[in-house]
Amino acid sequence: MKYFEDNPEIFAALVAAIAVAGGLLGSVIGARIQANGGRDQAAAAREAARIAAEAQRVAALWAARQLQIAQFVQSARDVVDVCNRYYEEGDDGSLILPLRDATQAMRLKAHEVELVAPQEFVEAARQVLLSVDRYSSEASEHGQTGHTHLLITRLLASEDEDVARTARLAEHALLHGGPEGMGHEVRLRAVAAVPGVSEGQARALLHDAEHPPRWxxxxxxxxxxxEEKLREAVRAGRAVLQSEVDVVPSPPSRHRR
Structure with missing residues:
Protein backbone atom coordinates (compact mmCIF):
# COMPACT_ATOMS: atom_id res chain seq x y z
CA MET A 1 0.00 0.00 0.00
CA LYS A 2 2.90 2.40 0.82
CA TYR A 3 4.19 1.82 -2.68
CA PHE A 4 0.94 3.09 -4.14
CA GLU A 5 0.98 6.00 -1.67
CA ASP A 6 4.45 6.93 -2.90
CA ASN A 7 3.37 6.43 -6.55
CA PRO A 8 -0.19 7.79 -6.86
CA GLU A 9 -0.03 7.97 -10.66
CA ILE A 10 0.52 4.19 -10.85
CA PHE A 11 -2.35 3.60 -8.46
CA ALA A 12 -4.63 5.80 -10.56
CA ALA A 13 -3.67 3.91 -13.70
CA LEU A 14 -4.32 0.57 -12.00
CA VAL A 15 -7.74 1.71 -10.83
CA ALA A 16 -8.58 2.87 -14.32
CA ALA A 17 -7.45 -0.45 -15.77
CA ILE A 18 -9.56 -2.37 -13.28
CA ALA A 19 -12.57 -0.22 -14.14
CA VAL A 20 -12.08 -0.83 -17.85
CA ALA A 21 -11.66 -4.56 -17.29
CA GLY A 22 -14.75 -4.66 -15.14
CA GLY A 23 -16.73 -2.81 -17.74
CA LEU A 24 -15.57 -5.15 -20.45
CA LEU A 25 -16.44 -8.17 -18.32
CA GLY A 26 -19.86 -6.73 -17.60
CA SER A 27 -20.41 -6.04 -21.29
CA VAL A 28 -19.41 -9.59 -22.19
CA ILE A 29 -21.69 -11.08 -19.55
CA GLY A 30 -24.56 -8.80 -20.56
CA ALA A 31 -24.08 -9.61 -24.23
CA ARG A 32 -24.07 -13.31 -23.44
CA ILE A 33 -27.28 -12.99 -21.46
CA GLN A 34 -28.88 -11.02 -24.25
CA ALA A 35 -27.69 -13.55 -26.81
CA ASN A 36 -29.11 -16.42 -24.80
CA GLY A 37 -32.36 -14.56 -24.39
CA GLY A 38 -32.46 -13.82 -28.10
CA ARG A 39 -31.91 -17.46 -28.95
CA ASP A 40 -34.69 -18.49 -26.58
CA GLN A 41 -37.01 -15.95 -28.13
CA ALA A 42 -36.07 -17.10 -31.63
CA ALA A 43 -36.61 -20.75 -30.65
CA ALA A 44 -39.99 -19.87 -29.15
CA ALA A 45 -40.94 -17.97 -32.29
CA ARG A 46 -39.89 -20.89 -34.48
CA GLU A 47 -41.93 -23.31 -32.35
CA ALA A 48 -44.97 -21.04 -32.50
CA ALA A 49 -44.61 -20.79 -36.27
CA ARG A 50 -44.30 -24.58 -36.54
CA ILE A 51 -47.43 -25.12 -34.44
CA ALA A 52 -49.36 -22.57 -36.49
CA ALA A 53 -48.23 -24.13 -39.76
CA GLU A 54 -49.20 -27.61 -38.53
CA ALA A 55 -52.60 -26.34 -37.43
CA GLN A 56 -53.13 -24.80 -40.86
CA ARG A 57 -52.05 -28.03 -42.57
CA VAL A 58 -54.45 -30.12 -40.45
CA ALA A 59 -57.32 -27.69 -41.08
CA ALA A 60 -56.66 -27.66 -44.82
CA LEU A 61 -56.44 -31.46 -44.94
CA TRP A 62 -59.68 -31.82 -42.97
CA ALA A 63 -61.45 -29.43 -45.35
CA ALA A 64 -60.08 -31.29 -48.39
CA ARG A 65 -61.19 -34.64 -46.97
CA GLN A 66 -64.65 -33.35 -46.17
CA LEU A 67 -65.09 -32.00 -49.69
CA GLN A 68 -63.69 -35.02 -51.53
CA ILE A 69 -65.59 -37.57 -49.43
CA ALA A 70 -68.88 -35.72 -49.90
CA GLN A 71 -68.30 -35.32 -53.65
CA PHE A 72 -67.39 -38.99 -54.06
CA VAL A 73 -70.56 -40.16 -52.30
CA GLN A 74 -72.64 -37.80 -54.41
CA SER A 75 -70.93 -38.92 -57.63
CA ALA A 76 -71.74 -42.56 -56.82
CA ARG A 77 -75.39 -41.63 -56.22
CA ASP A 78 -75.42 -39.79 -59.56
CA VAL A 79 -74.43 -43.03 -61.33
CA VAL A 80 -77.13 -44.95 -59.47
CA ASP A 81 -79.71 -42.33 -60.48
CA VAL A 82 -78.85 -42.82 -64.16
CA CYS A 83 -79.02 -46.60 -63.73
CA ASN A 84 -82.46 -46.29 -62.15
CA ARG A 85 -83.62 -44.33 -65.19
CA TYR A 86 -82.93 -47.41 -67.35
CA TYR A 87 -85.64 -49.22 -65.40
CA GLU A 88 -87.96 -46.24 -65.05
CA GLU A 89 -87.75 -44.84 -68.60
CA GLY A 90 -86.46 -47.69 -70.75
CA ASP A 91 -83.36 -47.71 -72.92
CA ASP A 92 -83.77 -45.72 -76.10
CA GLY A 93 -80.07 -44.89 -76.37
CA SER A 94 -80.35 -41.52 -74.66
CA LEU A 95 -78.82 -42.74 -71.38
CA ILE A 96 -75.51 -43.98 -72.77
CA LEU A 97 -73.72 -40.62 -72.53
CA PRO A 98 -75.15 -39.62 -69.12
CA LEU A 99 -74.10 -43.00 -67.70
CA ARG A 100 -70.62 -42.68 -69.18
CA ASP A 101 -70.16 -39.14 -67.90
CA ALA A 102 -71.45 -39.96 -64.42
CA THR A 103 -69.20 -43.03 -64.21
CA GLN A 104 -66.12 -41.05 -65.28
CA ALA A 105 -66.89 -38.35 -62.69
CA MET A 106 -67.23 -41.02 -59.98
CA ARG A 107 -63.90 -42.59 -60.89
CA LEU A 108 -62.18 -39.20 -60.86
CA LYS A 109 -63.52 -38.51 -57.37
CA ALA A 110 -62.37 -41.95 -56.26
CA HIS A 111 -58.82 -41.14 -57.41
CA GLU A 112 -58.92 -37.80 -55.59
CA VAL A 113 -60.08 -39.54 -52.42
CA GLU A 114 -57.11 -41.90 -52.66
CA LEU A 115 -54.78 -38.89 -52.34
CA VAL A 116 -56.28 -37.33 -49.21
CA ALA A 117 -58.33 -39.90 -47.27
CA PRO A 118 -57.08 -42.54 -44.82
CA GLN A 119 -56.94 -46.13 -46.01
CA GLU A 120 -60.14 -47.01 -44.15
CA PHE A 121 -62.20 -44.73 -46.35
CA VAL A 122 -60.23 -45.57 -49.50
CA GLU A 123 -61.20 -49.24 -49.03
CA ALA A 124 -64.85 -48.30 -48.41
CA ALA A 125 -64.80 -46.21 -51.60
CA ARG A 126 -63.35 -49.15 -53.53
CA GLN A 127 -66.25 -51.34 -52.40
CA VAL A 128 -68.69 -48.66 -53.54
CA LEU A 129 -67.03 -48.58 -56.97
CA LEU A 130 -67.30 -52.36 -57.36
CA SER A 131 -70.95 -52.39 -56.31
CA VAL A 132 -71.93 -49.45 -58.54
CA ASP A 133 -70.09 -51.06 -61.49
CA ARG A 134 -72.10 -54.26 -61.04
CA TYR A 135 -75.36 -52.36 -60.80
CA SER A 136 -74.44 -50.27 -63.84
CA SER A 137 -73.76 -53.41 -65.90
CA GLU A 138 -77.09 -54.90 -64.86
CA ALA A 139 -78.94 -51.69 -65.71
CA SER A 140 -77.30 -51.43 -69.13
CA GLU A 141 -78.07 -55.06 -69.96
CA HIS A 142 -81.46 -55.55 -68.31
CA GLY A 143 -82.86 -52.07 -67.79
CA GLN A 144 -85.05 -52.26 -70.87
CA THR A 145 -86.66 -55.52 -69.79
CA GLY A 146 -87.09 -54.11 -66.32
CA HIS A 147 -88.89 -51.11 -67.74
CA THR A 148 -91.14 -53.36 -69.85
CA HIS A 149 -92.08 -55.48 -66.88
CA LEU A 150 -92.77 -52.36 -64.83
CA LEU A 151 -95.15 -51.20 -67.55
CA ILE A 152 -97.01 -54.53 -67.49
CA THR A 153 -97.20 -54.44 -63.69
CA ARG A 154 -98.75 -50.97 -63.72
CA LEU A 155 -101.33 -52.01 -66.32
CA LEU A 156 -102.53 -54.81 -64.04
CA ALA A 157 -104.46 -52.14 -62.18
CA SER A 158 -105.81 -50.43 -65.31
CA GLU A 159 -109.41 -49.30 -65.23
CA ASP A 160 -109.76 -50.63 -68.76
CA GLU A 161 -110.74 -54.25 -68.19
CA ASP A 162 -109.40 -55.42 -71.55
CA VAL A 163 -106.01 -53.82 -70.88
CA ALA A 164 -105.89 -55.24 -67.36
CA ARG A 165 -106.81 -58.73 -68.65
CA THR A 166 -104.09 -58.54 -71.32
CA ALA A 167 -101.56 -57.49 -68.68
CA ARG A 168 -102.59 -60.36 -66.39
CA LEU A 169 -102.15 -62.87 -69.22
CA ALA A 170 -98.71 -61.46 -70.02
CA GLU A 171 -97.70 -61.55 -66.36
CA HIS A 172 -98.87 -65.15 -66.08
CA ALA A 173 -96.91 -66.09 -69.20
CA LEU A 174 -93.79 -64.50 -67.73
CA LEU A 175 -94.03 -65.86 -64.21
CA HIS A 176 -95.49 -69.31 -64.76
CA GLY A 177 -94.97 -70.12 -68.39
CA GLY A 178 -98.64 -69.52 -69.18
CA PRO A 179 -101.45 -72.08 -69.31
CA GLU A 180 -100.60 -75.71 -70.00
CA GLY A 181 -99.61 -76.20 -73.62
CA MET A 182 -98.65 -72.53 -74.08
CA GLY A 183 -95.52 -72.57 -76.22
CA HIS A 184 -92.83 -69.93 -76.55
CA GLU A 185 -94.43 -68.14 -79.50
CA VAL A 186 -97.81 -68.06 -77.80
CA ARG A 187 -96.21 -66.60 -74.68
CA LEU A 188 -94.36 -64.09 -76.84
CA ARG A 189 -97.62 -62.93 -78.44
CA ALA A 190 -99.24 -62.68 -75.02
CA VAL A 191 -96.52 -60.34 -73.80
CA ALA A 192 -96.37 -58.34 -77.04
CA ALA A 193 -100.14 -57.84 -76.91
CA VAL A 194 -99.78 -55.50 -73.95
CA PRO A 195 -100.25 -51.87 -75.06
CA GLY A 196 -96.90 -50.10 -75.30
CA VAL A 197 -94.82 -53.31 -75.51
CA SER A 198 -93.04 -54.02 -78.78
CA GLU A 199 -92.18 -57.50 -80.04
CA GLY A 200 -88.50 -56.81 -79.40
CA GLN A 201 -89.21 -55.78 -75.83
CA ALA A 202 -91.39 -58.85 -75.38
CA ARG A 203 -88.63 -61.15 -76.63
CA ALA A 204 -86.07 -59.56 -74.30
CA LEU A 205 -88.39 -59.77 -71.31
CA LEU A 206 -89.35 -63.37 -72.05
CA HIS A 207 -85.67 -64.27 -72.43
CA ASP A 208 -84.90 -62.78 -69.01
CA ALA A 209 -87.83 -64.62 -67.48
CA GLU A 210 -86.51 -67.94 -68.80
CA HIS A 211 -82.95 -67.41 -67.55
CA PRO A 212 -82.90 -66.90 -63.79
CA PRO A 213 -82.06 -64.97 -61.75
CA ARG A 214 -84.78 -62.71 -63.09
CA TRP A 215 -84.15 -59.04 -63.75
CA GLU A 227 -77.04 -48.65 -50.69
CA GLU A 228 -75.30 -50.82 -48.11
CA LYS A 229 -71.85 -50.01 -49.52
CA LEU A 230 -72.72 -46.31 -49.55
CA ARG A 231 -73.85 -46.47 -45.92
CA GLU A 232 -70.54 -48.11 -45.01
CA ALA A 233 -68.66 -45.39 -46.90
CA VAL A 234 -70.59 -42.67 -45.07
CA ARG A 235 -69.80 -44.33 -41.74
CA ALA A 236 -66.12 -44.47 -42.67
CA GLY A 237 -66.22 -40.84 -43.78
CA ARG A 238 -67.81 -39.73 -40.51
CA ALA A 239 -65.10 -41.59 -38.61
CA VAL A 240 -62.39 -39.87 -40.64
CA LEU A 241 -63.93 -36.44 -40.04
CA GLN A 242 -64.72 -37.25 -36.38
CA SER A 243 -68.29 -36.16 -36.93
CA GLU A 244 -69.39 -37.56 -33.56
CA VAL A 245 -66.90 -35.39 -31.65
CA ASP A 246 -68.50 -32.31 -30.11
CA VAL A 247 -66.86 -29.08 -31.18
CA VAL A 248 -66.61 -26.60 -28.31
CA PRO A 249 -65.75 -23.03 -29.29
CA SER A 250 -62.66 -21.65 -27.59
CA PRO A 251 -63.28 -18.75 -25.14
CA PRO A 252 -62.00 -15.39 -26.31
CA SER A 253 -58.48 -14.63 -25.16
CA ARG A 254 -58.04 -11.95 -22.51
CA HIS A 255 -55.24 -9.50 -23.17
CA ARG A 256 -53.54 -7.86 -20.24
CA ARG A 257 -53.65 -4.12 -20.22
Missing part, protein backbone atom coordinates in the same frame (compact mmCIF):
# COMPACT_ATOMS: atom_id res chain seq x y z
CA UNK A 216 -86.20 -57.86 -60.78
CA UNK A 217 -84.20 -60.03 -58.39
CA UNK A 218 -80.96 -58.64 -59.81
CA UNK A 219 -82.38 -55.13 -59.62
CA UNK A 220 -83.36 -55.39 -55.97
CA UNK A 221 -80.14 -57.14 -55.03
CA UNK A 222 -78.03 -54.59 -56.88
CA UNK A 223 -79.81 -51.62 -55.37
CA UNK A 224 -79.61 -53.03 -51.87
CA UNK A 225 -75.90 -53.77 -52.24
CA UNK A 226 -75.11 -50.28 -53.52
Missing amino acids: NARLNSGRNDV
Whole structure:
Protein backbone atom coordinates (compact mmCIF):
# COMPACT_ATOMS: atom_id res chain seq x y z
CA MET A 1 0.00 0.00 0.00
CA LYS A 2 2.90 2.40 0.82
CA TYR A 3 4.19 1.82 -2.68
CA PHE A 4 0.94 3.09 -4.14
CA GLU A 5 0.98 6.00 -1.67
CA ASP A 6 4.45 6.93 -2.90
CA ASN A 7 3.37 6.43 -6.55
CA PRO A 8 -0.19 7.79 -6.86
CA GLU A 9 -0.03 7.97 -10.66
CA ILE A 10 0.52 4.19 -10.85
CA PHE A 11 -2.35 3.60 -8.46
CA ALA A 12 -4.63 5.80 -10.56
CA ALA A 13 -3.67 3.91 -13.70
CA LEU A 14 -4.32 0.57 -12.00
CA VAL A 15 -7.74 1.71 -10.83
CA ALA A 16 -8.58 2.87 -14.32
CA ALA A 17 -7.45 -0.45 -15.77
CA ILE A 18 -9.56 -2.37 -13.28
CA ALA A 19 -12.57 -0.22 -14.14
CA VAL A 20 -12.08 -0.83 -17.85
CA ALA A 21 -11.66 -4.56 -17.29
CA GLY A 22 -14.75 -4.66 -15.14
CA GLY A 23 -16.73 -2.81 -17.74
CA LEU A 24 -15.57 -5.15 -20.45
CA LEU A 25 -16.44 -8.17 -18.32
CA GLY A 26 -19.86 -6.73 -17.60
CA SER A 27 -20.41 -6.04 -21.29
CA VAL A 28 -19.41 -9.59 -22.19
CA ILE A 29 -21.69 -11.08 -19.55
CA GLY A 30 -24.56 -8.80 -20.56
CA ALA A 31 -24.08 -9.61 -24.23
CA ARG A 32 -24.07 -13.31 -23.44
CA ILE A 33 -27.28 -12.99 -21.46
CA GLN A 34 -28.88 -11.02 -24.25
CA ALA A 35 -27.69 -13.55 -26.81
CA ASN A 36 -29.11 -16.42 -24.80
CA GLY A 37 -32.36 -14.56 -24.39
CA GLY A 38 -32.46 -13.82 -28.10
CA ARG A 39 -31.91 -17.46 -28.95
CA ASP A 40 -34.69 -18.49 -26.58
CA GLN A 41 -37.01 -15.95 -28.13
CA ALA A 42 -36.07 -17.10 -31.63
CA ALA A 43 -36.61 -20.75 -30.65
CA ALA A 44 -39.99 -19.87 -29.15
CA ALA A 45 -40.94 -17.97 -32.29
CA ARG A 46 -39.89 -20.89 -34.48
CA GLU A 47 -41.93 -23.31 -32.35
CA ALA A 48 -44.97 -21.04 -32.50
CA ALA A 49 -44.61 -20.79 -36.27
CA ARG A 50 -44.30 -24.58 -36.54
CA ILE A 51 -47.43 -25.12 -34.44
CA ALA A 52 -49.36 -22.57 -36.49
CA ALA A 53 -48.23 -24.13 -39.76
CA GLU A 54 -49.20 -27.61 -38.53
CA ALA A 55 -52.60 -26.34 -37.43
CA GLN A 56 -53.13 -24.80 -40.86
CA ARG A 57 -52.05 -28.03 -42.57
CA VAL A 58 -54.45 -30.12 -40.45
CA ALA A 59 -57.32 -27.69 -41.08
CA ALA A 60 -56.66 -27.66 -44.82
CA LEU A 61 -56.44 -31.46 -44.94
CA TRP A 62 -59.68 -31.82 -42.97
CA ALA A 63 -61.45 -29.43 -45.35
CA ALA A 64 -60.08 -31.29 -48.39
CA ARG A 65 -61.19 -34.64 -46.97
CA GLN A 66 -64.65 -33.35 -46.17
CA LEU A 67 -65.09 -32.00 -49.69
CA GLN A 68 -63.69 -35.02 -51.53
CA ILE A 69 -65.59 -37.57 -49.43
CA ALA A 70 -68.88 -35.72 -49.90
CA GLN A 71 -68.30 -35.32 -53.65
CA PHE A 72 -67.39 -38.99 -54.06
CA VAL A 73 -70.56 -40.16 -52.30
CA GLN A 74 -72.64 -37.80 -54.41
CA SER A 75 -70.93 -38.92 -57.63
CA ALA A 76 -71.74 -42.56 -56.82
CA ARG A 77 -75.39 -41.63 -56.22
CA ASP A 78 -75.42 -39.79 -59.56
CA VAL A 79 -74.43 -43.03 -61.33
CA VAL A 80 -77.13 -44.95 -59.47
CA ASP A 81 -79.71 -42.33 -60.48
CA VAL A 82 -78.85 -42.82 -64.16
CA CYS A 83 -79.02 -46.60 -63.73
CA ASN A 84 -82.46 -46.29 -62.15
CA ARG A 85 -83.62 -44.33 -65.19
CA TYR A 86 -82.93 -47.41 -67.35
CA TYR A 87 -85.64 -49.22 -65.40
CA GLU A 88 -87.96 -46.24 -65.05
CA GLU A 89 -87.75 -44.84 -68.60
CA GLY A 90 -86.46 -47.69 -70.75
CA ASP A 91 -83.36 -47.71 -72.92
CA ASP A 92 -83.77 -45.72 -76.10
CA GLY A 93 -80.07 -44.89 -76.37
CA SER A 94 -80.35 -41.52 -74.66
CA LEU A 95 -78.82 -42.74 -71.38
CA ILE A 96 -75.51 -43.98 -72.77
CA LEU A 97 -73.72 -40.62 -72.53
CA PRO A 98 -75.15 -39.62 -69.12
CA LEU A 99 -74.10 -43.00 -67.70
CA ARG A 100 -70.62 -42.68 -69.18
CA ASP A 101 -70.16 -39.14 -67.90
CA ALA A 102 -71.45 -39.96 -64.42
CA THR A 103 -69.20 -43.03 -64.21
CA GLN A 104 -66.12 -41.05 -65.28
CA ALA A 105 -66.89 -38.35 -62.69
CA MET A 106 -67.23 -41.02 -59.98
CA ARG A 107 -63.90 -42.59 -60.89
CA LEU A 108 -62.18 -39.20 -60.86
CA LYS A 109 -63.52 -38.51 -57.37
CA ALA A 110 -62.37 -41.95 -56.26
CA HIS A 111 -58.82 -41.14 -57.41
CA GLU A 112 -58.92 -37.80 -55.59
CA VAL A 113 -60.08 -39.54 -52.42
CA GLU A 114 -57.11 -41.90 -52.66
CA LEU A 115 -54.78 -38.89 -52.34
CA VAL A 116 -56.28 -37.33 -49.21
CA ALA A 117 -58.33 -39.90 -47.27
CA PRO A 118 -57.08 -42.54 -44.82
CA GLN A 119 -56.94 -46.13 -46.01
CA GLU A 120 -60.14 -47.01 -44.15
CA PHE A 121 -62.20 -44.73 -46.35
CA VAL A 122 -60.23 -45.57 -49.50
CA GLU A 123 -61.20 -49.24 -49.03
CA ALA A 124 -64.85 -48.30 -48.41
CA ALA A 125 -64.80 -46.21 -51.60
CA ARG A 126 -63.35 -49.15 -53.53
CA GLN A 127 -66.25 -51.34 -52.40
CA VAL A 128 -68.69 -48.66 -53.54
CA LEU A 129 -67.03 -48.58 -56.97
CA LEU A 130 -67.30 -52.36 -57.36
CA SER A 131 -70.95 -52.39 -56.31
CA VAL A 132 -71.93 -49.45 -58.54
CA ASP A 133 -70.09 -51.06 -61.49
CA ARG A 134 -72.10 -54.26 -61.04
CA TYR A 135 -75.36 -52.36 -60.80
CA SER A 136 -74.44 -50.27 -63.84
CA SER A 137 -73.76 -53.41 -65.90
CA GLU A 138 -77.09 -54.90 -64.86
CA ALA A 139 -78.94 -51.69 -65.71
CA SER A 140 -77.30 -51.43 -69.13
CA GLU A 141 -78.07 -55.06 -69.96
CA HIS A 142 -81.46 -55.55 -68.31
CA GLY A 143 -82.86 -52.07 -67.79
CA GLN A 144 -85.05 -52.26 -70.87
CA THR A 145 -86.66 -55.52 -69.79
CA GLY A 146 -87.09 -54.11 -66.32
CA HIS A 147 -88.89 -51.11 -67.74
CA THR A 148 -91.14 -53.36 -69.85
CA HIS A 149 -92.08 -55.48 -66.88
CA LEU A 150 -92.77 -52.36 -64.83
CA LEU A 151 -95.15 -51.20 -67.55
CA ILE A 152 -97.01 -54.53 -67.49
CA THR A 153 -97.20 -54.44 -63.69
CA ARG A 154 -98.75 -50.97 -63.72
CA LEU A 155 -101.33 -52.01 -66.32
CA LEU A 156 -102.53 -54.81 -64.04
CA ALA A 157 -104.46 -52.14 -62.18
CA SER A 158 -105.81 -50.43 -65.31
CA GLU A 159 -109.41 -49.30 -65.23
CA ASP A 160 -109.76 -50.63 -68.76
CA GLU A 161 -110.74 -54.25 -68.19
CA ASP A 162 -109.40 -55.42 -71.55
CA VAL A 163 -106.01 -53.82 -70.88
CA ALA A 164 -105.89 -55.24 -67.36
CA ARG A 165 -106.81 -58.73 -68.65
CA THR A 166 -104.09 -58.54 -71.32
CA ALA A 167 -101.56 -57.49 -68.68
CA ARG A 168 -102.59 -60.36 -66.39
CA LEU A 169 -102.15 -62.87 -69.22
CA ALA A 170 -98.71 -61.46 -70.02
CA GLU A 171 -97.70 -61.55 -66.36
CA HIS A 172 -98.87 -65.15 -66.08
CA ALA A 173 -96.91 -66.09 -69.20
CA LEU A 174 -93.79 -64.50 -67.73
CA LEU A 175 -94.03 -65.86 -64.21
CA HIS A 176 -95.49 -69.31 -64.76
CA GLY A 177 -94.97 -70.12 -68.39
CA GLY A 178 -98.64 -69.52 -69.18
CA PRO A 179 -101.45 -72.08 -69.31
CA GLU A 180 -100.60 -75.71 -70.00
CA GLY A 181 -99.61 -76.20 -73.62
CA MET A 182 -98.65 -72.53 -74.08
CA GLY A 183 -95.52 -72.57 -76.22
CA HIS A 184 -92.83 -69.93 -76.55
CA GLU A 185 -94.43 -68.14 -79.50
CA VAL A 186 -97.81 -68.06 -77.80
CA ARG A 187 -96.21 -66.60 -74.68
CA LEU A 188 -94.36 -64.09 -76.84
CA ARG A 189 -97.62 -62.93 -78.44
CA ALA A 190 -99.24 -62.68 -75.02
CA VAL A 191 -96.52 -60.34 -73.80
CA ALA A 192 -96.37 -58.34 -77.04
CA ALA A 193 -100.14 -57.84 -76.91
CA VAL A 194 -99.78 -55.50 -73.95
CA PRO A 195 -100.25 -51.87 -75.06
CA GLY A 196 -96.90 -50.10 -75.30
CA VAL A 197 -94.82 -53.31 -75.51
CA SER A 198 -93.04 -54.02 -78.78
CA GLU A 199 -92.18 -57.50 -80.04
CA GLY A 200 -88.50 -56.81 -79.40
CA GLN A 201 -89.21 -55.78 -75.83
CA ALA A 202 -91.39 -58.85 -75.38
CA ARG A 203 -88.63 -61.15 -76.63
CA ALA A 204 -86.07 -59.56 -74.30
CA LEU A 205 -88.39 -59.77 -71.31
CA LEU A 206 -89.35 -63.37 -72.05
CA HIS A 207 -85.67 -64.27 -72.43
CA ASP A 208 -84.90 -62.78 -69.01
CA ALA A 209 -87.83 -64.62 -67.48
CA GLU A 210 -86.51 -67.94 -68.80
CA HIS A 211 -82.95 -67.41 -67.55
CA PRO A 212 -82.90 -66.90 -63.79
CA PRO A 213 -82.06 -64.97 -61.75
CA ARG A 214 -84.78 -62.71 -63.09
CA TRP A 215 -84.15 -59.04 -63.75
CA ASN A 216 -86.20 -57.86 -60.78
CA ALA A 217 -84.20 -60.03 -58.39
CA ARG A 218 -80.96 -58.64 -59.81
CA LEU A 219 -82.38 -55.13 -59.62
CA ASN A 220 -83.36 -55.39 -55.97
CA SER A 221 -80.14 -57.14 -55.03
CA GLY A 222 -78.03 -54.59 -56.88
CA ARG A 223 -79.81 -51.62 -55.37
CA ASN A 224 -79.61 -53.03 -51.87
CA ASP A 225 -75.90 -53.77 -52.24
CA VAL A 226 -75.11 -50.28 -53.52
CA GLU A 227 -77.04 -48.65 -50.69
CA GLU A 228 -75.30 -50.82 -48.11
CA LYS A 229 -71.85 -50.01 -49.52
CA LEU A 230 -72.72 -46.31 -49.55
CA ARG A 231 -73.85 -46.47 -45.92
CA GLU A 232 -70.54 -48.11 -45.01
CA ALA A 233 -68.66 -45.39 -46.90
CA VAL A 234 -70.59 -42.67 -45.07
CA ARG A 235 -69.80 -44.33 -41.74
CA ALA A 236 -66.12 -44.47 -42.67
CA GLY A 237 -66.22 -40.84 -43.78
CA ARG A 238 -67.81 -39.73 -40.51
CA ALA A 239 -65.10 -41.59 -38.61
CA VAL A 240 -62.39 -39.87 -40.64
CA LEU A 241 -63.93 -36.44 -40.04
CA GLN A 242 -64.72 -37.25 -36.38
CA SER A 243 -68.29 -36.16 -36.93
CA GLU A 244 -69.39 -37.56 -33.56
CA VAL A 245 -66.90 -35.39 -31.65
CA ASP A 246 -68.50 -32.31 -30.11
CA VAL A 247 -66.86 -29.08 -31.18
CA VAL A 248 -66.61 -26.60 -28.31
CA PRO A 249 -65.75 -23.03 -29.29
CA SER A 250 -62.66 -21.65 -27.59
CA PRO A 251 -63.28 -18.75 -25.14
CA PRO A 252 -62.00 -15.39 -26.31
CA SER A 253 -58.48 -14.63 -25.16
CA ARG A 254 -58.04 -11.95 -22.51
CA HIS A 255 -55.24 -9.50 -23.17
CA ARG A 256 -53.54 -7.86 -20.24
CA ARG A 257 -53.65 -4.12 -20.22
